[in-house]
Amino acid sequence: MRIYISVDMEGVTGLVDAEDVQPGGRDYERGRSMMAEDVNAAVRGALAAGAADILVNDAHGPMRNLLPEALHPAARLVRGKPKQMGMLEGLTGEYDAALCVGYHSRAGAPGVLSHSFMGHEIEDMWLDGRPVGEIGLAHATAAALGVPVVALTGDDVACAEMTAWDASVATVPVKYAHDRFAAELRPQEEAWKAIEEAVAAALDPAPPRPSASGAEATLTVRWQSASVAATLLGIPGVTADDSRTTRATGRLPDLYRQFGVWMRVAASLTSQPPYC
Template sequence: MNKTTMLALLIALPGLISPDVILAQENGLKIYISADMEGLVGVVTSDQLGPSGFEYQRFRQIMTNEVNAAIEAAREMGATEILISDSHGNGENLLIEQLPDDIQLIRSWPRPLMMMEGIDETFDAVIFIGYHSSTTNTEGVRAHTISSANLTAIRLNGIEMLEASINAAIAGDFGVPVVMISGDDAVVEEARRVVGDMEGAIVKWALGFHSARTLMPEAAYEVIRNHVRAALSRVEDFEPYVLEGPIELEISFKNYLPAEVMAYLPNVDRVDAHTIRFIG
């Protein structure tokens, strides 16, 4: 490279690098990653999702790889502190020995903030890995909200919630925005519609509740890296998802009994046989 070319690159370089990236690399970003499994590349049925499934151990590896891809890209963009929440099933899915030594991991239950335990106002951004669409979404792979066995809908201030929007609201209460989500095309569309602007890493396209057209794992990891890079290159563009109070929570159960019992609690109203409402 001659001196003229080098000088031209030095002049052009500041304009090619986002100011957000320069600031992140100078000050260091603190990133929260919440990881689920239903939205992982290749996941279509319960065979991949729990200890009794014949493919579960392989998909624990894929989950770990997707999280590591997000970590790698976040570090490239200036992240210096990363907290991971293992947020699927028993909360003991990620292969801990394969995660970087200098991150921290939240495992198992119970936790006061559930899938967002550990989030606080010191974080700069939230990333969702392996997320899925809501129980009222007719398009998504393994679509459910919190519990596919027990719940038919969760609404906050009249808005149908998916886990991503519930967790975004928790982060938003601390002033922290969600900047990226990975999963199928259905969850990316739904999360953007409910929460707002975020990068969406689509690793599969839903064909039904138990079927999808999917990328191969290595391709999915690169998609995740690219969208984490894109998100953190413009981290200042994202707004926290904040719900205005008072907050009205409605939960609809598949069975009448939980609604009946919970209606005994103070400030809980029974809307119908299967639904309760709390305002606070």
């Protein structure tokens, strides 16, 4: 059994603030250690279920947060950027299941460090008219490849978002949001045990696979900056709903990859910090 793990940072055990998850932050080094512990718990669960091959993709910010020496030796690591598929780099239809570790809720949700990909620059997103963030877009892209997302870890708001998207996905709340930068923390040993056990249970027996799909989807993004939307209209196939809202239609995962280009354009035009 081949398992793919996308690991973000905002939903990691014990982390609640930008200082915990941004390079240079006063608690960033501790944050990256906690990130490794969460993903290692997921790796142990996958191994317990019989995984023979595990690929971990560092999916947060600079994508160089996980130290290779801190990662479980049974897992391979995709580290650094740019990555053409960003948070899903390396995911193909050859994998039997995908796990989302340390994920967070979408922009506007009351979850810890909630946002959609780019802090405040992305105000909202929709996939086929349905509100979506990193959780839903990852799930939909994996499904289009024929790979089921079987487990997600994060705060309780992220878990609820995943359940609303697909109730069959096992979720592990490692903290309970009080506000965007405050949470009640689950004891770390308890959280890591829960991650390990949930992943093992989600993978045994082997989960059913969705049928890979070539169907088209429409992604709509509302930006904070009208200049981002105007610039994106130079990309063939991108249209505008209004001065700050763009959309495009295509097949997933191609649309996911194109969205990565949108974000690189937006980053080149703005200097908005991720959390403020």
